[in-house]
Amino acid sequence: MQDPSIVISSKHTLLNLGLKSIISENFDTRIVIPKSLNELRKVLQNECSVLIIDFDNHYLPEISYVEKIKTEFNVPILVISSFNGSDNFFELLKYNLEGFISPECSANEIKESISSTSVGEKFYCKRVVNLIVSNQISTSSDPISKKEISTGLSPRELEVTIALAEGLSNSEIASKFYLSIHTVQTHRKNIMKKLGISSLAELVRYAFDNKLVNK
Numbered sequence: 001m002q003d004p005s006i007v008i009s010s011k012h013t014l015l016n017l018g019l020k021s022i023i024s025e026n027f028d029t030r031i032v033i034p035k036s037l038n039e040l041r042k043v044l045q046n047e048c049s050v051l052i053i054d055f056d057n058h059y060l061p062e063i064s065y066v067e068k069i070k071t072e073f074n075v076p077i078l079v080i081s082s083f084n085g086s087d088n089f090f091e092l093l094k095y096n097l098e099g100f101i102s103p104e105c106s107a108n109e110i111k112e113s114i115s116s117t118s119v120g121e122k123f124y125c126k127r128v129v130n131l132i133v134s135n136q137i138s139t140s141s142d143p144i145s146k147k148e149i150s151t152g153l154s155p156r157e158l159e160v161t162i163a164l165a166e167g168l169s170n171s172e173i174a175s176k177f178y179l180s181i182h183t184v185q186t187h188r189k190n191i192m193k194k195l196g197i198s199s200l201a202e203l204v205r206y207a208f209d210n211k212l213v214n215k
Helices: 013-026 037-043 065-073 086-093 107-118 126-138 155-165 170-177 181-195 200-209
Strands: 005-009 030-032 048-054 077-080 099-101
Touching (some): 048 107, 107 170, 170 181
């Protein structure tokens, strides 16, 4: 069996080259860039550690097809997009995908997004966090249920919650509070469990609802 690969699905040559360069410098893994939907499906029949989909230049027939891929191939999906069409972004959020980043992200942020999503963790870049918060301000339709602050979060867990809602990555939080990345990951799991939520989007909205962070 072949080693797990990182698959990049994009029609954009420069983006493919940039991602390939970052991945090659930071990960010891195969990189596959299929040139069509049929090629993509064939590649995903082999083990894949993460699928990166460029939603500004993709091969999918429609946005909802991403759910079919995720279900059929059981692969972590990292979306990269400028998110100019925010309606598409919020539709994608419904599919519980592992990560969302933009082309403006730094190399370090892209590296961490791949590391996190490849092991099933959620990763949203700062631009995505801002989109979620902006949506919470502008609409009250289908809101995530508000919860009281008295959820049993420890002071440290509350600090980590705020940091996550502000868009800090695991490594940035670890550096800020002098913790190991493993400790930050543990706090993150405990916070999700105590709040009764399952996604970073819910955590961001929770923090905004309870005025833990400001726009």
